Amino acid sequence: MFVGAGRYIRDLSIKWSAKRRPKGKAIVLDQRSIFIFPTLAGWMYLLSCIVLFLVATNYQNNLIHAVAFLLIALGIITIHFTFLNLSGVKIAALKGHNTFVGDMAEFSLLIESSSQRGYDNIQLGWTGGIKQSIYIDSDEKKQIGLYAVAQTRGRFYPGILKLETHYPLGLLRAWSWVELDITSIVYPKPIKGRHPDQSIEIGDSELGRDSGGDDFIGLEAYQPGASIRHIAWKPYAQGRGLFVKKFGGQSSRQLWLDWQDWPELASEGRLSVMCYWAQRFEHNNIEYGLNLPTLKIPPNSGPEHLERVLIALALFQGE
Amino acid sequence: MSTFQLSRVAILWQLLCVISVLVPHLAHLPLWVPVLVISTVFWRYMAYTGRWSFPNRTTKLVLIVAAGISVLLSYKSGGGISSTVALLVVGFGLKVLEVYKRRDALVIIYVAYLVIATAFLFNQTALMALYVLFSIAVITTSLRTVYTVRPIRFLEPFKQTWIILVPSLLLMSVLFIGIPRVGPLWEVGIDRSSAKTGLSDSMSPGDISKLTRSAEIAFRVSFNGDRPPPQAALYWRAMVMNDFDGRRWQNDHYPEPHGVLNEPDILERKWEYQIIIEPTQQKYIPALEHLISQPQGLILNRDRTLSSKTPLIQRQQFNLASSLGVQLDKGANLFDLERHLLLPNGNQKARALAHTWWRESVDQEAYIQKILNLYNREFTYSLTPPLLGDEVIDQFLFETKTGFCGHFSSTTAFMLRAVGIPARVVTGYQGGEWNPYENYLLVRQYDAHAWIEAWLDGKGWVRLDPTAWVAPERVEKPADQLFSGQEGFLKDSPVKAWGIKGGRWLAIARQRIEAFNYGWNRWVLNYHLEQVNLLRNLLGKYTSVRLALFLLIPFIVVIFITLLPAFRKAKQKKLNLFDREMTRLSEGLSKLGLSRAKGETVNEYCLRLGDFNPHLLDDLLMLSSEYEKARYADLQSIDQQIFVDKVTLCLKQLSR
Numbered sequence: 001m002f003v004g005a006g007r008y009i010r011d012l013s014i015k016w017s018a019k020r021r022p023k024g025k026a027i028v029l030d031q032r033s034i035f036i037f038p039t040l041a042g043w044m045y046l047l048s049c050i051v052l053f054l055v056a057t058n059y060q061n062n063l064i065h066a067v068a069f070l071l072i073a074l075g076i077i078t079i080h081f082t083f084l085n086l087s088g089v090k091i092a093a094l095k096g097h098n099t100f101v102g103d104m105a106e107f108s109l110l111i112e113s114s115s116q117r118g119y120d121n122i123q124l125g126w127t128g129g130i131k132q133s134i135y136i137d138s139d140e141k142k143q144i145g146l147y148a149v150a151q152t153r154g155r156f157y158p159g160i161l162k163l164e165t166h167y168p169l170g171l172l173r174a175w176s177w178v179e180l181d182i183t184s185i186v187y188p189k190p191i192k193g194r195h196p197d198q199s200i201e202i203g204d205s206e207l208g209r210d211s212g213g214d215d216f217i218g219l220e221a222y223q224p225g226a227s228i229r230h231i232a233w234k235p236y237a238q239g240r241g242l243f244v245k246k247f248g249g250q251s252s253r254q255l256w257l258d259w260q261d262w263p264e265l266a267s268e269g270r271l272s273v274m275c276y277w278a279q280r281f282e283h284n285n286i287e288y289g290l291n292l293p294t295l296k297i298p299p300n301s302g303p304e305h306l307e308r309v310l311i312a313l314a315l316f317q318g319e
Numbered sequence: 320m321s322t323f324q325l326s327r328v329a330i331l332w333q334l335l336c337v338i339s340v341l342v343p344h345l346a347h348l349p350l351w352v353p354v355l356v357i358s359t360v361f362w363r364y365m366a367y368t369g370r371w372s373f374p375n376r377t378t379k380l381v382l383i384v385a386a387g388i389s390v391l392l393s394y395k396s397g398g399g400i401s402s403t404v405a406l407l408v409v410g411f412g413l414k415v416l417e418v419y420k421r422r423d424a425l426v427i428i429y430v431a432y433l434v435i436a437t438a439f440l441f442n443q444t445a446l447m448a449l450y451v452l453f454s455i456a457v458i459t460t461s462l463r464t465v466y467t468v469r470p471i472r473f474l475e476p477f478k479q480t481w482i483i484l485v486p487s488l489l490l491m492s493v494l495f496i497g498i499p500r501v502g503p504l505w506e507v508g509i510d511r512s513s514a515k516t517g518l519s520d521s522m523s524p525g526d527i528s529k530l531t532r533s534a535e536i537a538f539r540v541s542f543n544g545d546r547p548p549p550q551a552a553l554y555w556r557a558m559v560m561n562d563f564d565g566r567r568w569q570n571d572h573y574p575e576p577h578g579v580l581n582e583p584d585i586l587e588r589k590w591e592y593q594i595i596i597e598p599t600q601q602k603y604i605p606a607l608e609h610l611i612s613q614p615q616g617l618i619l620n621r622d623r624t625l626s627s628k629t630p631l632i633q634r635q636q637f638n639l640a641s642s643l644g645v646q647l648d649k650g651a652n653l654f655d656l657e658r659h660l661l662l663p664n665g666n667q668k669a670r671a672l673a674h675t676w677w678r679e680s681v682d683q684e685a686y687i688q689k690i691l692n693l694y695n696r697e698f699t700y701s702l703t704p705p706l707l708g709d710e711v712i713d714q715f716l717f718e719t720k721t722g723f724c725g726h727f728s729s730t731t732a733f734m735l736r737a738v739g740i741p742a743r744v745v746t747g748y749q750g751g752e753w754n755p756y757e758n759y760l761l762v763r764q765y766d767a768h769a770w771i772e773a774w775l776d777g778k779g780w781v782r783l784d785p786t787a788w789v790a791p792e793r794v795e796k797p798a799d800q801l802f803s804g805q806e807g808f809l810k811d812s813p814v815k816a817w818g819i820k821g822g823r824w825l826a827i828a829r830q831r832i833e834a835f836n837y838g839w840n841r842w843v844l845n846y847h848l849e850q851v852n853l854l855r856n857l858l859g860k861y862t863s864v865r866l867a868l869f870l871l872i873p874f875i876v877v878i879f880i881t882l883l884p885a886f887r888k889a890k891q892k893k894l895n896l897f898d899r900e901m902t903r904l905s906e907g908l909s910k911l912g913l914s915r916a917k918g919e920t921v922n923e924y925c926l927r928l929g930d931f932n933p934h935l936l937d938d939l940l941m942l943s944s945e946y947e948k949a950r951y952a953d954l955q956s957i958d959q960q961i962f963v964d965k966v967t968l969c970l971k972q973l974s975r
Binding site for chain 2 (some may be wrong): 025041043044046051052055056057058059060061062063064065066067068069070071072074075076077081082084097118120121134135155157166167168169170181182183211216
C-alpha cells in the first residue's frame with residue numbers, strides 16, 4: 001500500500017514537473033522552471049556552521065557566534081546567487097545534425113543571457129548524456145554542440161535537456177529541465193551487403209578501381225578540388241605533372257536501390273544495405289535512384305540527393 | 320565530476336587561504352606547526368610551478384605519522400582547545416600536499432572556516448575581528464574559484480566575493496542581535512593556567528603598593544543616568560579582612576547566613592550600575608558601598624561583599640545597585656564582637672599608646688580624632704615606603720612614619736581593636752577615571768586601596784579612611800594625577816602606561832581608544848548580557864512574535880536588494896507574433912489530426928498541409944517563407960496583417 005502511495009506521489013510529481021517544464025524552440029529560464037536544493041557539500045557546510053554555533057555557545061564567545069551567523073547568512077545569500085546564475089539564461093535550438101545509428105548526433109544550441117548579467121559554470125546535458133560546462137558573458141551568444149548517441153533509425157528527439165549550476169559556492173544546486181524543440185534524423189546503420197545489380201558481384205577493391213563510369217576518355221589537368229582517387233598516378237610518377245583521369249558515360253550508368261532487390265533480408269537489413277550502397281554510389285559518382293514501396297526518388301547524385309535518399313530510408317515506415 | 324581538476328588560480332587561492340588561517344594561531348602553536356604548514360604550502364607551490372614533483376605515498380605516510388606523534392608530544396598534558404586547533408592546522412597543512420580534486424579542496428576550505436573561527440578563543444580584540452573577516456573573504460574566494468570555469472585574473476574573484484559577503488554581513492548583524500543565546504551545553508576545558516591578578520584575599524602593609532605599578536584594567540562601570548557619583552564617594556568594596564595575625568590581615572569568605580540583603584533603613588540616592596570585571600582568576604566582585612541588590616548567581620557574604628561561585632576566568636558583567644551615604648548596618652547586632660577585637664600578642668608600644676589615649680578621650684570620636692591628628696602631624700604618604708621588621712605596627716608608628724594605604728589602615732584597625740572598638744580592614748578600589756566619550760568609569764589596578772570599617776556605638780559599621788587623613792588628595796583626585804610624580808608608579812607597565820603620564824593629546828587619544836574598547840566589550844564580546852535589555856528596548860515588548868518579525872523583515876529587505884539586479888530586466892519578450900500565429904494554425908487543425916509535430920519545421924509542416932490540400936500550396940509556401948524571414952532574418956518589413964490574414968484563410972479552407 002505504501003509502495004502504491006509512493007508511486008502515486010512520484011507519478012504526481014513527475015506530472016507536475018512535466019507541466020512546469022518549458023517547451024519550445026527558444027526558452028528563457030525563470031523561477032517557474034528552476035529548482036534549487038542543497039548539495040552534499042552544502043549539507044556539510046551547514047554541519048560546519050552548527051559545529052561553530054555549538055563551540056560559540058559552549059565558550060560563550062560572541063565573536064564565534066558572529067562567524068557562525070556570517071557563514072549561515074552567506075549560505076542564505078548564496079541561494080539567491082545560485083538561482084540568479086540560471087535565471088535569465090536563454091537557450092535556443094539551432095539545428096540537429098543528421099547521423100547514422102550508433103553514432104553521436106550533434107545538436108547545435110544557442111545560449112545567451114537575456115538579463116544583463118553574465119553566467120558562470122552552467123552544466124548542460126541531455127538526461128543521461130555527457131555534461132558540458134559553459135560560461136556566458138552578458139553580451140555574448142554562445143553556440144555549443146551537445147551530443148547524444150543515436151540509437152534507433154528515424155526522427156531522433158534527444159530528450160529533456162538539463163541545465164544545472166552549483167555556482168558560486170557549491171552549496172546549492174539549481175537546475176532546470178527543458179524540452180527543447182529540436183530533432184535530428186538518424187539514418188539506418190550502413191551495412192555492406194550484396195550489390196543491387198545482381199549481375200555484378202563486386203568487391204570493395206574492384207569498385208575502387210572501377211570508380212566512375214566505364215569508359216576511360218583521357219587525362220585532364222588537375223584542378224584543386226578534384227577527387228584524389230581520380231588522380232593519374234602513373235604520369236605523376238613519371239614526372240609529367242598532375243593529371244586526373246576522365247571517365248565518360250557516368251550518366252549512362254543508372255542504378256536503382258530497390259526494396260525488392262534484397263528479398264533475403266528483413267526490412268531493417270534492407271534499409272541498412274541500401275544506406276550503404278547509397279553512400280558508395282555517391283562516393284563513386286554513380287547516379288542512383290531509390291524505390292521504396294511508399295516512395296520513389298528518381299536517379300541522381302550529389303549531396304542533396306544523398307541526403308534526400310538517406311532521409312527517406314531513415315523515415316521509412318514499412319510497407 | 321570526480322575527475323574535476325582545479326584551475327591554477329583556484330590552487331593559488333587555496334594556498335593563500337591556508338596561510339591566512341595559520342597567522343592568528345602563530346602565538347599559541349608550537350613553533351614546528353607553522354614551520355610544517357609553511358613547508359607544505361611551499362612544496363605545493365613548487366609543484367604548481369612545475370619545479371618539484373608531488374611527494375610519493377611513503378613520504379606522505381611518514382609525514383602524517385610524524386606530525387601526529389609530534390602533536391601528541393607537544394600536548395601531552397592535554398592542552399584542551401589549543402591542541403585540537405593544532406591537530407586541525409597540522410591536518411589541513413598536510414592535506415595541501417594531496418593532488419587536487421574538488422573534494423580535497425572542499426575539505427581544506429571547510430576546515431579553514433572552523434580554524435579561523437577558533438582564533439577568537441585566543442584573542443578577541445577588534446583588530447583580530449577585522450583580520451578574521453579578511454580571512455573569511457579569502458576562504459570564500461578560494462571556495463568560489465573551485466566553482467568557476469570562466470578564465471579569471473588572480474584578484475578578480477576576491478573582489479566578487481564581497482558582492483556576496485556584504486549582504487551576508489548585514490544579515491549576520493540581524494542574526495547576531497536577534498538570535499537568543501543559551502548557556503553552555505556542557506563543560507568545556509578552559510585554560511586555567513593564568514596567574515591570579517588584582518587583590519589577594521589577605522593583606523600585609525606593603526601589598527597594595529605593588530598594584531600601583533600596574534595600569535592593567537580592573538573593571539569598568541557604567542551608571543544608569545550616565546553621571547557617576549562624586550570621586551570621593553567611589554569606594555569599591557571587594558574584600559573585608561577580619562583576622563589579624565600580627566602582620567597580615569585575612570579574609571574569611573563567610574557567607575551571609577540568611578543569604579539575603581536587609582533593606583537599608585534610609586534609602587538615600589540609589590545608584591544602579593553595570594560593572595564589567597576583567598578576569599582575575601579570583602572570586603571577589605567589587606561593589607560600591609552600600610550594596611542594596613544581590614544579582615542572581617552571586618554569593619552575598621556576611622560583611623556585605625559579593626563573591627562569585629567560581630573564579631572569574633573570563634570577563635564578566637553584573638548589574639548592581641548601591642545606596643551611597645548610609646551606614647552599613649545601622650541597628651544590626653554585631654553578633655561576633657569578640658572576633659573583631661581579637662589581637663595577637665606583640666606591638667606592645669602601640670598598645671600602650673592606645674590605652675593612654677583611650678583614657679584621655681571622652682568618647683570614641685575623640686579617640687579616633689587623636690589618631691587622625693597624629694597622622695596629620697608626623698606621617699608621610701609614599702608609594703615606596705621602607706620595609707618593616709617583625710613588630711610591624713610599632714615600627715611604623717614610632718620609626719618609619721612613612722607608608723601607603725595598607726600601612727595606615729592596618730595600624731588604625733590595630734589601634735581601634737586595642738581599646739575595644741571593633742574594626743576590620745577593607746580592600747578594594749577607590750575612584751576611577753571617567754571616560755566622557757562612552758560615559759563609563761574605568762578603574763585600573765593602580766586604583767587599589769585599603770581602608771577600615773569600625774563599629775561605632777549607635778552607628779554600626781562606619782567607613783574610616785586613614786589615608787585620607789594623611790593625603791586627602793588620594794581620595795579627591797584620580798590616582799594617575801596624584802601618583803604621576805612618584806617613582807614607583809607604573810614601574811611594571813611602561814607600555815600600557817602611555818598617555819597616563821604623558822601630555823593632554825596623548826591622554827585624549829588613549830581615552831578614545833579605551834572608549835572604543837569599552838563599547839566593543841560591552842556590545843560585542845558581552846553582548847549576551849545586554850541582549851534581553853536591548854531587544855526589549857528595540858521591540859517595545861519581548862515576545863517571540865516580535866522577535867520573529869525583527870529577524871524576518873531585515874532578511875526580506877536584504878534579500879530583495881540582492882535580487883534587484885535580477886529584476887532589472889524582468890520584462891520578457893512575449894511570444895513572437897509569427898510563432899503565435901503558427902500555434903493558432905496548428906491548434907485549429909488539431910481536430911483533423913493535422914497539428915504540427917514535435918520537431919517539425921514550419922517549412923515541413925506547410926508542405927505536409929499542402930499535400931492535404933494542394934490548392935492551398937502556394938499560400939502555405941508563402942506563409943512558410945514569410946515566417947522564416949521574420950524569425951531568422953529578423954526582417955521588420957514583413958506585413959504582420961497579411962500574415963495573420965493568410966493564416967486565417969488557410970485555417971478556414973483546411974477545416975472545411
